[in-house]
Structure formats: structure tokens, C-alpha cells
Amino acid sequence: MYVPSNVFTNEDMTKYMETSDAWIQERTGIKERRFAHRTQETTATMGIEAAKIAIARAGITAQDVDFIIFATLSPDYYFPGCGVLVQRELKMKEVGALDVRNQCSGFLYALSVGDQFIRSGMYKNVLVIGSEKQSFVLDFNTRSRNISVIFGDGAGAVVLQPTDAENRGILSTHLHSDGNDAELLAVYNPGSHANFWKKDLADYDDAEMGAMYESHDMIDKGQNLPVMDGPAVFKKAVVKFPEVIKEALNKNNYQPSDISLLIPHQANLRISQFVQQKLGLKDEQVFNNIQKYGNTTAASVPIALCDAWQQGKIKEGDLICLAAFGSGFTWASALMKW
Numbered sequence: 001m002y003v004p005s006n007v008f009t010n011e012d013m014t015k016y017m018e019t020s021d022a023w024i025q026e027r028t029g030i031k032e033r034r035f036a037h038r039t040q041e042t043t044a045t046m047g048i049e050a051a052k053i054a055i056a057r058a059g060i061t062a063q064d065v066d067f068i069i070f071a072t073l074s075p076d077y078y079f080p081g082c083g084v085l086v087q088r089e090l091k092m093k094e095v096g097a098l099d100v101r102n103q104c105s106g107f108l109y110a111l112s113v114g115d116q117f118i119r120s121g122m123y124k125n126v127l128v129i130g131s132e133k134q135s136f137v138l139d140f141n142t143r144s145r146n147i148s149v150i151f152g153d154g155a156g157a158v159v160l161q162p163t164d165a166e167n168r169g170i171l172s173t174h175l176h177s178d179g180n181d182a183e184l185l186a187v188y189n190p191g192s193h194a195n196f197w198k199k200d201l202a203d204y205d206d207a208e209m210g211a212m213y214e215s216h217d218m219i220d221k222g223q224n225l226p227v228m229d230g231p232a233v234f235k236k237a238v239v240k241f242p243e244v245i246k247e248a249l250n251k252n253n254y255q256p257s258d259i260s261l262l263i264p265h266q267a268n269l270r271i272s273q274f275v276q277q278k279l280g281l282k283d284e285q286v287f288n289n290i291q292k293y294g295n296t297t298a299a300s301v302p303i304a305l306c307d308a309w310q311q312g313k314i315k316e317g318d319l320i321c322l323a324a325f326g327s328g329f330t331w332a333s334a335l336m337k338w
């Protein structure tokens, strides 16, 4: 994992918007988050830093990587994706680079794709990265306080490799989506939708061709900023998290009590507590670090995985469950024998 050194506390947040440390901690559990250096750190550079550590710990070099999968909602460029920047900066061979755009469940989708390439025998070393620089997208203003207090910056990465050992590694992954609520947690602009899905956004000017991707009107009305119906996200998340975790357990004939450690996407501490309660898990079976890093979207699962491992909370043979839910809505789980 790699997180920026700049710690931004809830108290710091009160300098920009009407909020309080008590409100943020009570509703989300977050105490502080990291924000990237504005011009010296990008989503790609943070992902690269995490990747370097993962590559070293896997005992390989960057030249051994066969495929790159990069999950993010805050890419350096709208296109091309961040994967090619990793390939360039780590001086890798001309391997494939895939960007995944599944927001909070992006890392688990990326992990699942990588797992399939390993299982099929196509690749031996797949680099999977989740990285976000949300501080650049967030609106530091009271109008966006329900969103801006939640998110943080950082990156996590893993290297996937095959194993001959029976019943080891990634046992199964489970991916889902329901686009009915696609607009409830989103950034609408810039985009090519021309208000086709939502009629209540800024008018497009009547230029006949081109340059319709973003307009001054959109920016003036703040319609280039993230939107989130927090209560709706909360309600759906506390149903879908337990569902997809149980799906993974059932598939492999395990019970919730068999889980050594559940590492949920760090959306909100209250969501994790609901999930823990619904599954009847003990405190030591669930890992949370949102207090320190906020919600880092595609980076949150690999950051939490790494943090838990570095704290000695993951040992060989442990049954580890990863789960995520987020914008789309999309949700996913992965069950692993470490």
C-alpha cells in the first residue's frame, strides 16, 4: 500500500465547510484521511508506489509482470487509462494494461479478472492495482459536505501468481451489478450523455457539432461534482454486503464463523458494523481502518488487506473474505485461503 504523507483531519475539514469532528465520527467512523500532494502525486504515481512494494514482496521484478489491471474512478487522464502509465514508468515489457471502472468494487472486479487469467494459465504474474486521488474531484464546500468528508486518497496493489497447492489462494470471486440506481452515486459530467438519462441537468448549448462534452453552464451549476444519495447507498449496502459474502461462503461450504478475517471495502464504519452484526461475526473477525484513511474507493480493499497483513492479522491458512459495494451499484466478494 501507499498513502500520501499529508494527513487531513476532520478538524481540517471544518475550515472549508460547516461540519464537525463529532458529526463525521458519529456517522462514518472517520477521524482523518490522507490527501495527495496536489501537483506531485497522481492516481498513477501512487499506484506505482504500491505496485513497486507488491512486486518486491512477490519476489519478482517489474519485467516479470505479464499483465496490468488498474482500478480507479479518478484516473490521471479521462483517457488513456492509468495502466499504461504504470507500464511506462516501471519500464515493463509491452504487456497488456487494462483499466477497470467499477468504483468501490473496482479492486474486486480487477482481482477477479486477474484470477481468471491465472486460472486459465495465460499469465503467471498479474499486477492488480487500486488507486484514487479523490481530493482533486471533491468539492470543499458545505453544499457537498455529505460526500467530501467521506473520501480519501491512496493506493494498494497485489501480484497474483499460480499455485499447485490444493485449496489455497483465491477460492472464488462473485461479481454483481444493478444499474437501476446508477445515478444515485455518480459524477455525470463531463460525459456524452447529453442529459439523455437525467433531464434535470444544465441545458446543452445549440452548437451543431462537437465541443458538447462539458459546458460553462455545467460548471457554474456544479454539475461536474460527485453526487450521492447517502441514505439510499447505506440501505442497499447493508443488504448486498452480507448477501455477497454468504454467496462466497456457500460456494465453498463455509459458515460465517469459519471466516478468519473479513476485509470489507471501507465505505463507512457504520456499514461494516451492520454487516458484522447481520453475519454474527466477532470483532476480531472484521478489519476496519476507515478511521485512518477514509473511504479510498478502489484502493480501500487492497489498503485494508495490506494494513491487516502488516499488523500480523493475516496468517498462512487463514480464510480471508474480501467484499465491496459501491456506485453502479456494483458489488463483489472474494474468498481466499491465505
Ligand SMILES: CC(C)(COP(=O)(O)OP(=O)(O)OC[C@H]1O[C@@H](n2cnc3c(N)ncnc32)[C@H](O)[C@@H]1OP(=O)(O)O)[C@@H](O)C(=O)NCCC(=O)NCCS
Pocket (backbone or CB within 6 Å): 018, 019, 020, 023, 024, 027, 028, 104, 145, 146, 147, 149, 150, 228, 229, 230, 231, 232, 233, 234, 267, 268, 271, 295, 325, 326, 327
Ligand atoms: C453520507 C452519510 C454519512 C450521511 O448520513 P445520514 O444520516 O444519511 O445523513 P443525511 O444525508 O440524511 O443528512 C442528515 C443531515 O446531516 C447533514 N449533513 C450531511 N453531511 C454533513 C456533514 N459532513 N456535516 C454535518 N452535517 C452534515 C445534512 O445536511 C442533513 O441535515 P438536515 O437534516 O438539516 O437536512 C450516510 O448517508 C452514509 O454513510 N451513507 C453511505 C455512504 C457511503 O458509504 N458511500 C460510499 C459508498 S461506497
